[in-house]
Amino acid sequence: MTEEEVSASAPRxxxxxxxxxxxxxxxxxxxxxxxxxxxxxxxxxxxxAPDMLRLICERDSxxxxxxxxxxxxxxxxxxxxxxxxxxxxxxxxxxxxxxLDASDAVLARRYSETRRPHPLGQAGATxxxxxxxxxxxxxxxxxxxxxxxxxxxxxxxxxxxIVTAAVIAADYRADLVVTLVSFGFKYGTPVGLDLxxxxxxxxxxxxxxxxxxxxxxxxxxxxxxxxxxxAQRFLxxxxxxxxxxxxxxxxEGKRHLAIGLGCTGGRHRSPVLVGELAQRLRxxxxxxxxxxxxxxxxxx
Numbered sequence: 001m002t003e004e005e006v007s008a009s010a011p012r013x014x015x016x017x018x019x020x021x022x023x024x025x026x027x028x029x030x031x032x033x034x035x036x037x038x039x040x041x042x043x044x045x046x047x048x049a050p051d052m053l054r055l056i057c058e059r060d061s062x063x064x065x066x067x068x069x070x071x072x073x074x075x076x077x078x079x080x081x082x083x084x085x086x087x088x089x090x091x092x093x094x095x096x097x098x099x100l101d102a103s104d105a106v107l108a109r110r111y112s113e114t115r116r117p118h119p120l121g122q123a124g125a126t127x128x129x130x131x132x133x134x135x136x137x138x139x140x141x142x143x144x145x146x147x148x149x150x151x152x153x154x155x156x157x158x159x160x161x162i163v164t165a166a167v168i169a170a171d172y173r174a175d176l177v178v179t180l181v182s183f184g185f186k187y188g189t190p191v192g193l194d195l196x197x198x199x200x201x202x203x204x205x206x207x208x209x210x211x212x213x214x215x216x217x218x219x220x221x222x223x224x225x226x227x228x229x230x231a232q233r234f235l236x237x238x239x240x241x242x243x244x245x246x247x248x249x250x251x252e253g254k255r256h257l258a259i260g261l262g263c264t265g266g267r268h269r270s271p272v273l274v275g276e277l278a279q280r281l282r283x284x285x286x287x288x289x290x291x292x293x294x295x296x297x298x299x300x
Contacts, residue, residue: 012057012092014038014065016167019141020100021134023110025151025159026069029100032163033067042069047080050087081141096255098166099138099145101191102152104131147256148192153293165289166256176250178286179258182216182274183293184266190293193260197238202231205268215295216271225272235273239280246286266294 016038018029027042034040039056049068056066088095102110108127125133142148147166151159166177183190185200205211205224214221225231242259249257261277263269271292278290 012094013063015053015088015093015095016065016067017070017095017097018067018100019070019097019138020149021102021107021131021138022071023107024100024102025149025154025156026071026100028156028159029098029149029163030067030069032160033065033167036064036164036167038065038067039063040067040069043071044068046070046084049084050091053088053093054091096146097141097144098163099142099148099192101142101148101150103188103191104128106152107131148258150191150293152191153187153297162289162291176246176254176286177256177289178246178281179256179289179291180274180278180281181258181260181291181293182266182270182295183260183262184264184270184297185262186264187266187294187297189262190260193258195257196260196262199234199261199263199269199273202228202234202263202269204264206265211268214268216268216275216292221268222272222275225269226276231273235276235280238277242281243284260293266292266297271295 016033018026018033020026030040030042039060041052044052046068053066056063085095108131111127149159149162149166154162181190181193185198189196202225205214205221208224211218211221211224216222216225246257261270261273274290274292278288281288
């Protein structure tokens, strides 16, 4: 066996490619990964990635992982990514793509607050037009992503928790990580959901004076929602559907599945059902994360 073959057959560190629309939190995500002992390189010309990774592995065989930050300004990467990924596969790497996204309105507001020009802005173009142009450039990478994180309603601390949980879950080599997200339709749907279910057919605790100020983590709200025969049947039907779908997603190599359950305000019914469904899926042996997208909003 040649020296090159021995090197290629050695265990490889994890490789995470962090990308997404500008203003969605890529830099913050890279800082989280750096704190998790990843070797982080931002805005490296990705055509150089195979050579750089080979050199890094030769110098530190115990490295936990490498994170490469890529944005749409890396124009040479996007037409060439199939070739680059093939070269990385020959070296024994399995790139994971972490895609950061947010709603257009929030992205525009963030640029307005910072007064920075959009990196893909052209003369005379509005921020909204620049965002649309960037989404088109990134569409294929988003489709290929191992994980899409919607940062629309996330604080920096919440983003840190989600990225950390995603990295740790993958370290346990779970075949498939399921993220359950409660949300409110009145605020729009979260970015990056693979499946979405509307639970507004259930009686709303908002119209019960005693329950209105409480939320879906309160025992009385949970009892109110779960006392409905329709809620029990809904969970049974969704559980049966996922028992069919999840093994098929795993078979196709999908590493992450995001499922949204939405009610009107995302405060009562959907958090209850997300919690109940998470318990059932964990009992079935799946790695599950649960998150409330709109629970902290001031309800009006």
